[in-house]
Amino acid sequence: MDKIKEVQEEALRAIQEASDLDALLQVRIRYLGKKGSIQALMGEMKSLPKEEKPAFGQKVNTCKQEVTAALEERQKELQKKAVAERLEKEKIDITLSGDRLTLGTTHPLIMIQQEIEDLFLGMGYKIAEGPEVEQDFYNFELANIPKDHPARDMQDTFYIDPNTLLRTHTTAMQMRELEKAKGETPIKLICPGKVYRRDDDDATHSHQFMQCEGLVVGEHITLADLKGTLEFMANRMFGEGRKIRFRPSYFPFTEPSVEVDVSCPFCNGKGCSVCKGSGWIEILGAGMVHPHVLEMNGFDSEKCSGFAFGVGLERVAMLKYGIDDIRNFYINDVRFLKMFDRFD
Amino acid sequence: MKLSYKWLSEYVDMNGITPQELADKMTTAGLEVEGIEPMAQGTNLVIGEVMECWNHPDSDHLHVTKTRIGDKPEDVYQIVCGAPNCRKGLKVIVALPGAELPGGTIGNKPVRGQDSSGMLCALFELGVDKKVLSEAQLAGIEELPADAPVGERDVFGYLGLDDTILDVSLTPNRADCSAMWNMAKEVGAILHREVKWPDCMDRINDGTEGTFKVASETEKCPAFTGKVVGHVKVGPSPKWMKDYLQAAGMNSINNVVDISNFVMLETGQPLHFYNLAKLPAHEITVRDDIEMKMTALDGVEFDIKKGDIVITTGGEPTGIAGIMGGEESMIDENTEAIFIEAANFDYASVRRTSIRLNLLTEAAQRFAKGVEPMAMEKAVARSVELLEKYADASGFEKTVFCGAKNTEERIVKETLTHCNDLLGTQFTMDQVAETLKWLDFRPEISGDEITCHIPTYRTDIERPADIDEEVIRLIGFDTLPSTLPYMSATVGRMSAAQNLRRVTRDVMMSFGLNEIVTYTLVSQEYIDNAFLPLENPIALAMPMSEARKYIRSSLINSVLECVQYNEAHQNTDNCFYEISKVYGKDREEERLAVVLAGSLMKDRLHGIDTKGDFYAMKGILNALLDRFGLGGTRVHINENKIDTVHFHPYRSAEIFLGNQRLGVFGELHPDYAERFDLKRTVYAEINLDLLLSAKASHVKFTALDRYPAVSRDIAIVVERETPAQKILDVIRRAGKKLVRNMEVFDIYEGEHIGEGKKSVALSITYQAPDHTLKDDEITSAHEAILNELKKQLNAELRG
Known part of the structure; x- marks a missing residue:
């Protein structure tokens, strides 16, 4: 009986002493294997008197179970330890840079365009399109700028022939849309696109630039509606809390016409270098669609009215991002393009 | 126009209104004042007389003077003066110590050892515009008439320089204000003051x-x-x-x-x-x-x-x-x-x-x-x-x-209701009538109706809307409320093409390409070297320069110029795309240009280098077409037979959608690339109109495979010229419906492969939708494939 106890204690000790899984396997063989110590104890049972056999057998079984349980437990422990050691060996330098999986960029002008599009799509506007090589008729005549009108000076034009030109403003698209509508209201659209004027390129002038105009025609559309709409736009584009200021101006296709200032987003209207101390930044031109324009396009100016506005995308981008030279947009230096890797 | 404040005062009482206040009010009313320039500036000035004048002992050009500004002994100042015309007896403008001039404050300190209290002035030193001064006036101090009153402190008044000029920017509809009389009427309407024209x-x-x-x-x-x-x-x-x-x-x-x-x-x-x-x-x-x-x-x-x-x-x-x-x-x-x-x-x-x-x-x-x-x-x-x-x-x-005498005054009628309706305001009849009265429109009120008698000089006032503009600009835009249009609901939605244009940008961005926007106007050289140009390029009637003479008929040169610029500025791996219209006399076309000059993705540390080569471009275009729902069998990649001037003849391809050519992509011809100082560069120019208008297949669910797939790898030796697609076509046909997928994973030429041959290693996946494939099924399909390859392409299974 003591022998059993002796073997069990010896086995348990060996189990605890096994420092890795290999050593443990040797212990298992030594005690639980076919030729192991515990199996050998069973062999000794033969020589015992019959009546002692059951008790002895039971004791050996208990011993076997306990040794087995201890082995299993030690096995788990050592496995855990082995995994931990392996993982430790796999340690990496997490400070090394990640894979350079770069996304591309959208051109800042297009980003501004899309921002304005999304803003107005959300208000039920559609996006109009039209040709850049345009007829004088749509660019000027229908926009209430007949030949020899002084306002043609305001936008010196790239003519191709006497009737064809590179559009000087996206108003040409408005005129096409008005004509297409054949007097039917409501009309709610914006028309973004490239436009061209005979300007020498410098830090603030470009012979090619982008505009986005908006047009709403319906019953009882008011100048106050224009103000509300532009206020909404300014708040979305330059941050909440922006105020709008109208100043009288002149465009041949609107009456009344206004220049629109937005309260300076950089100093909150207190006055800074961006707004030249005035607290306001001129941002766009707008007005009520001229009744003659409505009539030329087949609308009854007694029954309906409308507003229109136009914003220069370069101007917005330059203000928003503090860009000081308009030529950057067309040089496309990658270092410049990569600054605009997200919407802001 | 240049508006003299003093002249204006001849017609309108300007009492209590400073030039700055006037400018602010005019700007608010639509006559933008861009600048306020006093004719002359300076304080502490007085008319004096040079009593004595001698040469400065320590200078070859300075004079020392005794100048009197009054009759008392203390009215005589010693002043050093550098003007060549300074001389005894001259009547001069004296700036006394402490005088504030445009150039600074006049001091009271010795000049090269000689006491000097003040300065004798030239007019330009008092801020008078140099353009209106004579050469003599620019070369020396101002010579006042002999009878100029010594001691007179209102020097500018004496000289007629006591005026301020407002620089007013007139909009084309208000050319009438370039006449002083009309400008005065306008100012009267702004200030609510009477205006008097000469009675003549x-x-x-x-x-x-x-x-x-x-x-x-x-x-x-x-x-x-x-x-x-x-x-x-x-x-x-x-x-x-x-x-x-x-x-x-x-x-x-x-x-x-x-x-x-x-x-x-x-x-x-x-x-x-x-x-x-x-x-x-x-x-x-x-x-x-x-x-x-x-x-x-x-x-x-x-x-x-x-x-x-x-x-x-x-x-x-x-x-x-x-x-x-x-x-x-x-x-x-x-x-x-x-x-x-x-x-x-x-x-x-x-x-x-x-x-x-x-x-x-x-x-x-x-x-x-x-x-x-x-x-x-x-x-x-x-x-x-x-x-x-x-x-x-x-x-x-x-x-x-x-x-014909055309002096009949115009009558324009407006109603208060319509005016408020258009403006979105709630002005009263009194407010509106008052405004129109100050404009000399002589409003006659009858119920809601206002009849205006328009002065002949206001040729811009023709319609009710013109009256409404006068009302709002003079009452003030700050009174305008903010509202949103009240109208029937409209759906804001992009057209299919507009949507797909954005999809294109998303795809390009996801591959790391940067969008560029380049100029539409290009040189003759760019037109002569256009890629698949639209016929009959459009020339400007009066170009501003040779470089901007034509409307571009393709994108290639603008895009390559942009890469050239970036390479020259040490920017590497320049991968760009541009979406733009191109033009010919008879039509326009929207195009997508993609250029890969370098790697799309590169990371030496982690061993990544996705080179911007032919296959990268093909991958990008395939991904784009897939995204458009146009992938698969509708797209054909054919040998490039149309343009081997811009493109490498053996590393470029035409891409078709059905039987319509979308464009060409591939490596640039080294001769052409060299024009822009470029090395191996891959380019694509695609007709986007065709893509935006193509009908896409619908997205449709198919049941997931329930039975296992089996893959077999083979390597076959074929003629070097045999295109991989041909091998895949043979396999697809021979394998009937059991071939689920094929993938070429290696191409090898050289040792152990015969001259003019290549080895193609590929993996074929077999799968059936309705049962687990048995070994003999696979084997017989596989052998059928090998037989066909042998028969059609003389392909040998590599040992």
């Missing part, structure tokens, strides 16, 4: 019956007014008139010429005064059917063409109407009698002629912007008054006239 209108009727005849043979001169003045005395103009002309940026010539200019500035009517004695006949006829060369004042010849309005007298042309008079009949110091011309010429015609002849005279510019019909009479009447007063004029003949 009845002077138009002065004079006795004469013989001078005027006629117009063209509708481009609808009215012509003239008047003979039998006697004038040419001499200097009064000082105030010189001052006002100077304020307006004009030089004084003599009293008669000055009056013609002054009256033009007042009334807006360009006038021409003829030396009556030099007119060959007492007759003027306006014509527009003359073709000739005309020599102008400075000997330059001008081509007069049919359609130009010409003034003739006695059958001979004497001037280009509204633009320039003839030299013969110019007013000079000997002129004794004159003929006044005040006519109305078609603005469009004057504009065209003056631009063509590059004669942008003051008169031409005023005619080109439109002159109001009543201005002729105002100008003649005012001329009579001023000539009599300042040029001893007499012997007036009756005003002669031809054409």
Whole structure:
């Protein structure tokens, strides 16, 4: 009986002493294997008197179970330890840079365009399109700028022939849309696109630039509606809390016409270098669609009215991002393009 | 325009309104004041006299003076002066110590050891515009007249420089305000103050019956007014008139010429005064059917063409109407009698002629912007008054006239309701009527209706909306509420094409490409080297430069130029795309250009290098087409047979959608790349219109595979020229429906492979939708495939 106890204690000790899984396997063989110590104890049972056999057998079984349980437990422990050691060996330098999986960029002008599009799509506007090589008729005549009108000076034009030109403003698209509508209201659209004027390129002038105009025609559309709409736009584009200021101006296709200032987003209207101390930044031109324009396009100016506005995308981008030279947009230096890797 | 504050005060009481306040109010009302310039600036100035003047002992150009500014002993100052014209007895402008001048504060300290208390001034040192000063005035101190009052502290008042000039930017519809009288009315309406015009209108009727005849043979001169003045005395103009002309940026010539200019500035009517004695006949006829060369004042010849309005007298042309008079009949110091011309010429015609002849005279510019019909009479009447007063004029003949008098005032009716409706305001009738009254619109109210009598100079007021604009701009835009349009709901939605354009940008961005926007206008060279250009390139009628002469017919050169710029600025791996329209005479087309110069993705640390090669481009285009729902069997990649000038003949391909060519992609031809200093560069230019308008397949669910797939790898040896696609086609057909997928994973040429051959390793995946494939099924399919490969392509299974 003591022998059993002796073997069990010896086995348990060996189990605890096994420092890795290999050593443990040797212990298992030594005690639980076919030729192991515990199996050998069973062999000794033969020589015992019959009546002692059951008790002895039971004791050996208990011993076997306990040794087995201890082995299993030690096995788990050592496995855990082995995994931990392996993982430790796999340690990496997490400070090394990640894979350079770069996304591309959208051109800042297009980003501004899309921002304005999304803003107005959300208000039920559609996006109009039209040709850049345009007829004088749509660019000027229908926009209430007949030949020899002084306002043609305001936008010196790239003519191709006497009737064809590179559009000087996206108003040409408005005129096409008005004509297409054949007097039917409501009309709610914006028309973004490239436009061209005979300007020498410098830090603030470009012979090619982008505009986005908006047009709403319906019953009882008011100048106050224009103000509300532009206020909404300014708040979305330059941050909440922006105020709008109208100043009288002149465009041949609107009456009344206004220049629109937005309260300076950089100093909150207190006055800074961006707004030249005035607290306001001129941002766009707008007005009520001229009744003659409505009539030329087949609308009854007694029954309906409308507003229109136009914003220069370069101007917005330059203000928003503090860009000081308009030529950057067309040089496309990658270092410049990569600054605009997200919407802001 | 340059607006003299002092001159304005002649018509409107400006008491209590500073130039700055006036400028602010005008800007708010739509007459934008862009600058406020005092004619001269400086404090602590006084008129003095140089009593003594000697050379500075330590300088070769400085003088030391004793200058007195009064009669008492303490009124004598020692002042050092550097001007060469400084001398004893000269009356001068003295800036006393502490004086604030544009250049700084005047001190009281020795100059090279000599005491100096103050400064003797030149006018430009007092901020007077150098353009209006003579060379002598620019070279030294101002020399005041001998009778200048010593001790006078209002120096600017004495000099007529006590004025402030507002630089007003007039919108084209308010050309009327370039006439002082009309500007005064506008200011009166802004300030709610009375405006007084000189009371001279009845002077138009002065004079006795004469013989001078005027006629117009063209509708481009609808009215012509003239008047003979039998006697004038040419001499200097009064000082105030010189001052006002100077304020307006004009030089004084003599009293008669000055009056013609002054009256033009007042009334807006360009006038021409003829030396009556030099007119060959007492007759003027306006014509527009003359073709000739005309020599102008400075000997330059001008081509007069049919359609130009010409003034003739006695059958001979004497001037280009509204633009320039003839030299013969110019007013000079000997002129004794004159003929006044005040006519109305078609603005469009004057504009065209003056631009063509590059004669942008003051008169031409005023005619080109439109002159109001009543201005002729105002100008003649005012001329009579001023000539009599300042040029001893007499012997007036009756005003002669031809054409139609168009002086009927316009009536415009508006209702308060419509006005408030358009503006979105709630103005009262009193507010609106008050505003219109100050504009001299003489509003008559009847219930809701307002009848306005529009003064003739307000040619811009034609419709109710014009009245509404006057109301809101003068009451003030700050009273305008903010609302949103109240109308039936509309759906805001992008068109399919607009949506797909954004999809294109998303795909390009996800592959790391940067979007560029380049100029539409390009050079002849770019047009000559365009890629698949639209036919008949469009040239500008009047380009600004050779570099911007044509509207581009393809994108390639603009895009490569952009890569060239970036490479030159040490930016590497330049992978860009641009979406833009290109043009030919008969049509436009939207294109997508993609350029890969370097790697799409590169990371040496982690061993990543996605080179921007032919296959990268093909992958990008495939991904784009898949995203458009156009992938699969509709897309064909064929050998590039259309353009091997821009493209490498063996590393480029045409891409088709069905039977429509989308474009070409591949490596640039090294010769072409070299033009832009580029190395291996891959480019694609694709017709986006075809993609945006193509009908995409619908997204459709198919059941997931339930039975296992089995893959078999093979390596076959084929002719080097055999395209991989051909091998895949054979396998697909031979494998019937059991081949689920194929993937080429290696191409090998060289050792152990015969000359002119290549080894293609590929993996074939077998799978059936309805049962687990048995070994013999797979084996028989596989062998059928190998047999077909052998039969069709002479492919040997590699051992």
